[in-house]
Amino acid sequence: MRFQDNWFQILQTTFMQHALVGGSLVAVTAGLMGYFVITRQNAFAAHALAHIGFPGATGAILVGAPVTLGLAVFCVGGGLLIGLFGKRVAEREIATGSILAFSTGLGVLFASLATANASTTTNVLFGNLLAISVDQLWLFGGFTLLVVAALAVIARPLVFASVDPAVAEARGVPVRALGVAFIVLLALTVTMAVQVVGTLLLFALVVTPAAAALRLTARPGAVAALAVAFAMSSVWVGLVLSAMVNLPPSFFVTSVAVLVWVVVLLATRDRGRRLPTPTHGGHDRVPAVPEHTR
Template sequence: MNASLLSTLQTPFMVNAFIAGFLISITAGIIGYFVIARKTAFAAHALAHIGLPGATGAALLGLPVSLGLGVFALAGALTIGAMGKKASKREVATGSILAFAMGLGLFFARMSSAANAQMQSILFGSILTVSPSQLLVIAAVDVVLLVVLPIIYRPLLFSTVDENVAQAKGIPIQAMNMIFMAMMAAVITISVQAVGTLLIFALVVTPAAAAQVFARSPLTSMLWASLICLVSLWGGLFIAAAVPVPPSFAIVTISTVIWAVSQSLVRSLRKEL
């Protein structure tokens, strides 16, 4: 490692980015497992975009972008959660809300030069600009989720695996849907800072999909997903420091390559069997 690269990696903004990557990977991997298991990948994608008008609206009003994004993402999550777990009950409504949110976000961006200037970082991420105060917010989200998840883990997992049996056992399915969607909104809000709304799959969905190849239980799947997410984030930051490429591009590329390799392994194993 040359001195110039080492010096770049040690700069405060890079250190903040590596810390943010570690914090994001913890909960992104955990939530990613449930996103795959509950077949809510489209909802995860939609929530990131539903947060767009909140982000541009916050920039228009001079408020923190992450605050506006989080409020809109949470509102969207609760709306989608109220529609139930089955895709047939929510996809059309989710798509309609998504289209309106994207249009509203563009409208707010056009109303203010400040909001318009924020569009690129909102769409594609800006992990290199994460501040110490933002790190505290990300850490707080992690703590809340890691406290809540063990409490609801068994009923959430049960309702994920077999909703009808879980309902017969008295598990509040609607409450589980709402809580899960709220948790997903929180994770997406902090993850958008790394890869933006357009590339959110790279952290919330792709690592969890790749982890399914290596894991044999929900907990190991979450651990693998978090590890893949961390490798993607830290690897992307290292590449961005070494060569002139956007960090989000490098992060997404690593995540996608790992997923592609995992799928190749699956196909190879199936052929052998």
């Protein structure tokens, strides 16, 4: 590790500009989805989807296809299976674990056959923000628009279905369909995030910023805005630090995200706030659920 005097010039290079734009797009989608990941108790599913995408990435490497395409196919396919097989939390975890186990084994097989591309496989595991291409930026932009547009349509009923699924279903909200739609959007977010921080560090952008935001407010809109701000700050600061000392940006992105969470946790430790997890049969739920969605 060494300090680079020309770090500002490094930030102006093409690959750094691509990293900044790509990381920002991922931060937007990850921040928006993070609230629902935590509220719906889907943190394990988010982590599993990254590993489910691993055989897609290694398979794409094996056949010479784009890595993003392989990730997207396996993440979305795995997400659909999880959404269809797991209606309740317990059922969803069983389905997720089973699909995860099979996908991991498949990923090991593909990785062993693609030994000539070991560096690319490593990038899938740990991310390589500095290797984002122009084609990937266009794809990330399309994914981001799709996620934002879909959330604009389903956000209100999805909040209701996430906070109290039993009551939402009783009032005619299509809880199962919303769950499948959410898991597909999460799969697209994971597809992008894996290429920024990698399979093993995914939580840094998808869960940690939203967890920090939830310590400050329980209003869904405010949580989403704060989570996007925290995730984007983590990407930007991580890239600057990476340019300064010539180390992988994934380490700094995850470190900044966790540091923000720790600072917020310490600052709010006396407030007695609780995460807005769904309750069944009680009245302790997020106060900001829009009345017209009930």
